[in-house]
Amino acid sequence: MSIQVPSATPNRLRNAALAPIGDEGRIELVESRIVQAITAGAFTEGERLPSETELSALLGVAVVTVREALSNLRHRGLIETRRGRNGGSFVRLSHGSIEESNARALRLMSRVALADLAVHYEAVCGACAEYACQRATQGELDLVATVLERARGLDRVAWRRRITEVQLELAALSQSVRLTKAHVRVQTEFTPLLALQDIDKQARAATQDALMAQIRATRERNVNGSRNAVRETVRASARWLVSLQADLLAVPHDEDLRATLEARRRER
Structure with a gap:
């Protein structure tokens, strides 16, 4: 079933x-x-x-x-x-x-704006994680963990949708309407950039592992562990995006975006 x-x-x-x-x-x-x-x-x-x-x-x-x-x-x-x-x-x-649309958006974004978006995302996710540690039930966490595990083996588009669903459900376990709404807003803004990282299989695996670590920490009511899992995955993603942005800024025309992404894909 x-x-x-x-x-x-x-x-x-x-x-x-x-x-x-x-x-x-x-x-x-x-x-x-x-x-x-x-x-x-x-x-x-x-x-x-x-x-x-x-x-x-x-x-x-x-x-x-x-x-x-x-x-x-x-x-x-x-x-x-x-x-x-x-x-x-x-x-x-x-x-x-x-991918090209998202790459174009990343190239047009300033480094300061990218860093600020990552900080905002980390802060909101971390707050949701803290309250989820206090309020989530074991049954709810079992459901989210099962959904996350079944993301393995999906193609990149389906995998990103599943991961986004898991992240939103983890935020909802905070049982805070305001925090969940804030999470949805920043998740929607950040997801197109995070999706660029999905060409990197190692980065996808690291994201999935970090989410599972967050679920385990939430089960244990370990606030620091849950926040650390959020912090590590967001900061790793931000570093990856900064590196990609530098590559994208080095190409002058939109038609070169695909070649840049393909080069990144071949690296892994």
């Missing part, structure tokens, strides 16, 4: 990814939000996105801005448009297209 991950996970990711943009309602930000949602697993292969009108209302931008953003995403091969009664914009999961 398969273990079912709670169905609320995609909805939490969608709500965070599609929160209002406000005055910064530019085409690039709309694109970024949708890519974040797809990478984090809020929308899966073949799933229909909300309509232009719905996205406009969710993101707080004009319909024409959403339309232009969707056009760009379609050109990049991330979505496809179907006509007719059951038509709309549908997700197309291509490893290359998603």
Whole structure:
């Protein structure tokens, strides 16, 4: 019998990814939000996105801005448009297209912004881990551990979705609504960058091992052990991303991004 991950996970990711943009309602930000949602697993292969009108209302931008953003995403091969009664914009999961979009975002991010995002992520995850040590039941931890173990052997896209689900469920075990919401927001923002690391099999294995160590520490009510597991995996990811960012900054054109990622993939 398969273990079912709670169905609320995609909805939490969608709500965070599609929160209002406000005055910064530019085409690039709309694109970024949708890519974040797809990478984090809020929308899966073949799933229909909300309509232009719905996205406009969710993101707080004009319909024409959403339309232009969707056009760009379609050109990049991330979505496809179907006509007719059951038509709309549908997700197309291509490893290359998603990776290049995320690599482009990493290259455009300043080193300070990347470090600050990692610090924010570590702080929120650490706080959730501390309260989960006090409040999680053994049964809840058994379920999360089983879901995590079954991530082994999945392809990179499915593995990242499963790992994100596990991270969100661990945060929810804090039983703090505010902390969990904060975790969902920063998880949605950071996941597209973390997904770049998934080309490295050793990094994937280290992430999975760190999450299992966090679950073990939570079982033992070991706050320091749980926080240390979070700290180690986040800081290792940040170092990896800084190194990749340096490589990406060394290539002048977008068409060179794929070659840079392929070179990283061949290293492992």
